[in-house]
Amino acid sequence: MADALDQLKARMTDQHGLADIAYFLAWDQRTMMPPAGTGHRAQHIALLQRIGHEKLVDPEVGRLLGEIDEATLDPESDEAGLVRLTRRMYDKAVQVPAELRGEMALAAAEANPVWVKAKETSDFGLFLGPLERNVELRHRYIECFGPQEEPYDLLLDDFEPEMKTAEVTRIFDEIKAELVPLIAELRDRDVDDSFLFGRFPLDRQVALDHEVVDLFGHRPDTWRIDPTEHPFASGAGIDDIRITTHYYEDSLKSLFSTMHEYGHGLYEHQIPRRIANLPIGTGASLGLHESQSRLWENLVGRSMPFWRFFYPRLQEVFPDQLRNVELERFYAGINRVEPSLIRIRADEVTYGMHVILRFELEQDIVNGRVELRDLPQRWAEKMDEYLGVEVPDDANGVLQDTHWASGLIGYFSTYLLGTVMSVQIWEKAQDDVPDLEERIERGDFATLREWLADNVHVHGRKFTPRETLRRAVGSTIDAKPYLAYLKRKYGAPVAA
Amino acid sequence: MADALDQLKARMTDQHGLADIAYFLAWDQRTMMPPAGTGHRAQHIALLQRIGHEKLVDPEVGRLLGEIDEATLDPESDEAGLVRLTRRMYDKAVQVPAELRGEMALAAAEANPVWVKAKETSDFGLFLGPLERNVELRHRYIECFGPQEEPYDLLLDDFEPEMKTAEVTRIFDEIKAELVPLIAELRDRDVDDSFLFGRFPLDRQVALDHEVVDLFGHRPDTWRIDPTEHPFASGAGIDDIRITTHYYEDSLKSLFSTMHEYGHGLYEHQIPRRIANLPIGTGASLGLHESQSRLWENLVGRSMPFWRFFYPRLQEVFPDQLRNVELERFYAGINRVEPSLIRIRADEVTYGMHVILRFELEQDIVNGRVELRDLPQRWAEKMDEYLGVEVPDDANGVLQDTHWASGLIGYFSTYLLGTVMSVQIWEKAQDDVPDLEERIERGDFATLREWLADNVHVHGRKFTPRETLRRAVGSTIDAKPYLAYLKRKYGAPVAA
Numbered sequence: 001m002a003d004a005l006d007q008l009k010a011r012m013t014d015q016h017g018l019a020d021i022a023y024f025l026a027w028d029q030r031t032m033m034p035p036a037g038t039g040h041r042a043q044h045i046a047l048l049q050r051i052g053h054e055k056l057v058d059p060e061v062g063r064l065l066g067e068i069d070e071a072t073l074d075p076e077s078d079e080a081g082l083v084r085l086t087r088r089m090y091d092k093a094v095q096v097p098a099e100l101r102g103e104m105a106l107a108a109a110e111a112n113p114v115w116v117k118a119k120e121t122s123d124f125g126l127f128l129g130p131l132e133r134n135v136e137l138r139h140r141y142i143e144c145f146g147p148q149e150e151p152y153d154l155l156l157d158d159f160e161p162e163m164k165t166a167e168v169t170r171i172f173d174e175i176k177a178e179l180v181p182l183i184a185e186l187r188d189r190d191v192d193d194s195f196l197f198g199r200f201p202l203d204r205q206v207a208l209d210h211e212v213v214d215l216f217g218h219r220p221d222t223w224r225i226d227p228t229e230h231p232f233a234s235g236a237g238i239d240d241i242r243i244t245t246h247y248y249e250d251s252l253k254s255l256f257s258t259m260h261e262y263g264h265g266l267y268e269h270q271i272p273r274r275i276a277n278l279p280i281g282t283g284a285s286l287g288l289h290e291s292q293s294r295l296w297e298n299l300v301g302r303s304m305p306f307w308r309f310f311y312p313r314l315q316e317v318f319p320d321q322l323r324n325v326e327l328e329r330f331y332a333g334i335n336r337v338e339p340s341l342i343r344i345r346a347d348e349v350t351y352g353m354h355v356i357l358r359f360e361l362e363q364d365i366v367n368g369r370v371e372l373r374d375l376p377q378r379w380a381e382k383m384d385e386y387l388g389v390e391v392p393d394d395a396n397g398v399l400q401d402t403h404w405a406s407g408l409i410g411y412f413s414t415y416l417l418g419t420v421m422s423v424q425i426w427e428k429a430q431d432d433v434p435d436l437e438e439r440i441e442r443g444d445f446a447t448l449r450e451w452l453a454d455n456v457h458v459h460g461r462k463f464t465p466r467e468t469l470r471r472a473v474g475s476t477i478d479a480k481p482y483l484a485y486l487k488r489k490y491g492a493p494v495a496a
Numbered sequence: 497m498a499d500a501l502d503q504l505k506a507r508m509t510d511q512h513g514l515a516d517i518a519y520f521l522a523w524d525q526r527t528m529m530p531p532a533g534t535g536h537r538a539q540h541i542a543l544l545q546r547i548g549h550e551k552l553v554d555p556e557v558g559r560l561l562g563e564i565d566e567a568t569l570d571p572e573s574d575e576a577g578l579v580r581l582t583r584r585m586y587d588k589a590v591q592v593p594a595e596l597r598g599e600m601a602l603a604a605a606e607a608n609p610v611w612v613k614a615k616e617t618s619d620f621g622l623f624l625g626p627l628e629r630n631v632e633l634r635h636r637y638i639e640c641f642g643p644q645e646e647p648y649d650l651l652l653d654d655f656e657p658e659m660k661t662a663e664v665t666r667i668f669d670e671i672k673a674e675l676v677p678l679i680a681e682l683r684d685r686d687v688d689d690s691f692l693f694g695r696f697p698l699d700r701q702v703a704l705d706h707e708v709v710d711l712f713g714h715r716p717d718t719w720r721i722d723p724t725e726h727p728f729a730s731g732a733g734i735d736d737i738r739i740t741t742h743y744y745e746d747s748l749k750s751l752f753s754t755m756h757e758y759g760h761g762l763y764e765h766q767i768p769r770r771i772a773n774l775p776i777g778t779g780a781s782l783g784l785h786e787s788q789s790r791l792w793e794n795l796v797g798r799s800m801p802f803w804r805f806f807y808p809r810l811q812e813v814f815p816d817q818l819r820n821v822e823l824e825r826f827y828a829g830i831n832r833v834e835p836s837l838i839r840i841r842a843d844e845v846t847y848g849m850h851v852i853l854r855f856e857l858e859q860d861i862v863n864g865r866v867e868l869r870d871l872p873q874r875w876a877e878k879m880d881e882y883l884g885v886e887v888p889d890d891a892n893g894v895l896q897d898t899h900w901a902s903g904l905i906g907y908f909s910t911y912l913l914g915t916v917m918s919v920q921i922w923e924k925a926q927d928d929v930p931d932l933e934e935r936i937e938r939g940d941f942a943t944l945r946e947w948l949a950d951n952v953h954v955h956g957r958k959f960t961p962r963e964t965l966r967r968a969v970g971s972t973i974d975a976k977p978y979l980a981y982l983k984r985k986y987g988a989p990v991a992a
Contacts, residue, residue, distance in 0.1 A: 020540065021540050
């Protein structure tokens with residue numbers, strides 16, 4: 001069996017390597033590649049994915065898994081984690097014919113440029129055909145797994161393993177019940193954030209983003225930050241972390257976006273070296289990844305302790321804009337709540353409702369409770385109901401996100417699940433390190449970074465997301481800390 | 497057989513794709529990668545090479561090749577070219593056990609950092625062990641192919657397919673006989689090039705390099721130029737060409753280096769689209785590649801017609817340095833001949849002797865005619881004999897190039913073979929386009945570019961290098977045009 005384990009390890013190291021390379025090629029595509037390189041790049045990524053898939057569904061992997069008796073392995077061990085994860089990946093992968101996978105990849109590739117054009121012209125009608133095709137293929141994907149009580153579970157599971165639709169619904173309903181009235185209450189508050197939209201010279205923003213990443217901390221010579229259209233974090237391994245941001249001359253958005261991507265980058269950076277080349281050597285799920293980005297962006301980056309430490313430096317970098325803005329006004333400004341149309345520009349409070357809206361619509365789509373052509377109207381109705389905003393056109397409504405064009409149905413909820421978990425993780429860190437906020441106020445970020453390494457990152461993907469969270473905070477996912485945090489931070493009038 | 501051809505094409509498309517990806521990863525490593533990423537990168541490149549090799553030596557490839565009757569294919573066709581090349585690659589690859597390939601790759605990877613250190617400390621003794629190991633492995637590699645009349649042929653063939661040691665020796669001896677006295681004659685000429693070492697602000701150099709590449713011509717949105725330590729050209733396909741350069745604030749070197757890499761880039765850029773994803777969709781050999789880079793760097797970039805057109809612009813960009821330097825002085829300066837220690841900094845005339853020295857030493861190494869520990873002394877003797885320069889230390893002598901540390905024995909001669917071919921190709925272009933120089937003097941580079949596309953680049957790697965050259969210029973490789981060109985350009989006193 002030791003031999004079977006070694007063979008499995010070697011095969012899955014290759015499989016993970018191919019995935020890492022494909023992931024890295026996507027970084028280059030979005031930061032460095034000459035625009036016309038798209039054709040080669042799509043072929044190369046598809047080639048790596050195909051070979052990686054062949055390596056995973058190879059009958060030899062099934063044979064090795066059959067030979068390994070998990071009961072004899074220490075369940076805490078890397079080996080047990082690798083076998084559990086490989087079994088899970090293998091069992092799912094072998095259900096889906098290569099032909100269908102190819103069709104799904106092709107349909108997504110074809111839908112994407114149509115979506116770009118539809119968004120540009122704000123014409124949902126243009127996108128309807130490709131969207132129907134993507135949805136139809138998702139149905140065929142679900143059918144591969146036999147009859148399902150809740151078909152959406154299968155899609156969700158691809159992004160947040162073992163999470164169930166019923167559980168997400170319960171959590172999101174709890175959030176909705178509190179958020180909708182909170183937003184209604186906050187929307188009329190008059191908070192000045194005009195100073196956040198002055199002129200912030202790009203070279204100083206670039207230097208500042210590097211400074212913040214240095215301050216938060218990482219091993220030198222292992223990171224880079226580059227500009228891109230839509231920020232993301234990527235890399236080629238724990239020693240090669242690449243985060244991206246989008247600089248706007250007239251706003252400080254890039255600073256918060258950098259903190260967000262830092263959280264993603266740090267998660268991958270702090271995966272234990274001994275498992276870094278294996279499929280268990282990465283974040284446990286999209287949700288847990290988002291818990292890390294949200295933690296650094298919001299719990300740290302929009303907190304008073306952080307800005308008590310860092311605001312003088314920010315004023316020093318942008319004196320013209322901020323010299324006359326005192327800390328309290330700045331803090332209120334960066335935490336201004338205002339219902340708006342676009343998810344990726346939403347504040348900490350309204351963000352959740354953008355996700356809940358998509359989660360609900362996705363279930364209606366998958367369960368055939370909505371005609372796809374009616375999506376723009378359903379979108380507008382929910383935006384009105386949840387956020388009280390009117391959707392002027394498709395570009396600012398149903399067409400704003402790329403996910404559905406890429407066939408990613410079931411993805412959105414991980415954003416809010418991650419946000420919910422970020423507060424649970426933050427509070428557990430505070431329990432363990434009672435003076436955590438004081439430390440941040442003194443510019444000590446190492447304590448938090450190390451706590452995250454020891455309590456979250458250490459597990460990589462050895463356990464399910466649920467088990468990873470349980471090990472980190474001692475409980476399952478729970479919206480209450482998140483809701484209490486929002487009410488504590490935003491419930492009391494900011495400007496009294 | 498049509499089916500066998502299709503299958504072979506599909507397999508070799510994958511094989512070529514994997515090679516292209518590995519090639520691209522090396523670009524990133526030398527331009528963008530955080531330094532600590534080396535470990536991941538080495539693993540990823542090795543993974544791609546291993547899978548690519550497995551695809552090539554797969555018995556199924558042998559079976560398909562057996563099924564295809566080349567006699568029934570049009571020898572001009574892409575299919576015939578693909579079958580010829582695949583057969584050649586396959587026949588060589590299956591002779592070498594995977595284990596030996598692994599040992600060679602590992603030994604090179606281990607030798608490289610030792611070489612870096614040896615060069616830094618100018619201590620050849622440090623490098624002796626790893627060099628011995630690389631040489632020993634090359635001997636084992638040669639043995640895989642059975643008894644050889646001239647073992648060095650096998651190494652040469654890896655870099656310049658079907659080129660023989662005897663032929664190179666004949667060409668190089670002919671060159672040596674003419675160059676050594678020419679260099680002795682030129683070395684005492686007093687040519688002022690001090691104005692090439694003023695202050696050339698980096699931002700203007702960057703803009704100028706882009707301007708020159710735009711001027712020489714390429715499809716927009718398909719190229720990029722980045723700084724690196726040792727310039728090279730790379731890319732991920734015909735629509736994604738990446739050249740690199742090294743900027744020096746105190747010199748114009750980067751400009752000529754950019755022209756050189758432009759030639760490499762253009763070759764790959766102008767490969768016909770219909771074969772671009774196949775192994776035949778690349779340059780025919782290292783030598784032919786170098787013919788293209790040398791052509792743009794020297795025959796165009798150091799020519800009077802080009803500078804009649806471009807010198808006013810250069811003076812405009814660097815007025816402080818060049819305002820008072822007239823064209824003739826500038827031309828003499830960029831063509832100054834001066835024997836020196838370092839190959840990559842050598843002028844057009846002395847360059848060849850640096851290569852010949854290495855070619856001769858490599859044969860002595862492979863045939864056991866020199867003890868490796870005596871290499872520094874042999875190096876110094878030849879440098880004195882050929883160039884009349886004294887080698888002060890190993891760093892400026894035998895340790896200057898990375899090739900032997902990377903196990904690349906047999907590579908050097910392609911530099912000079914390419915230079916020789918560049919003049920043959922240039923003169924054939926002039927035969928076909930009698931006013932070629934006048935066109936260049938008018939800033940028309942499209943004519944040359946298109947002539948190269950139609951006469952050299954069009955063939956990709958469909959034919960052997962010898963056959964490719966024959967199709968381009970109507971003859972085999974010949975040093976006479978090259979020697980005549982040098983004597984024409986340099987033989988008459990520049991400053992009379």
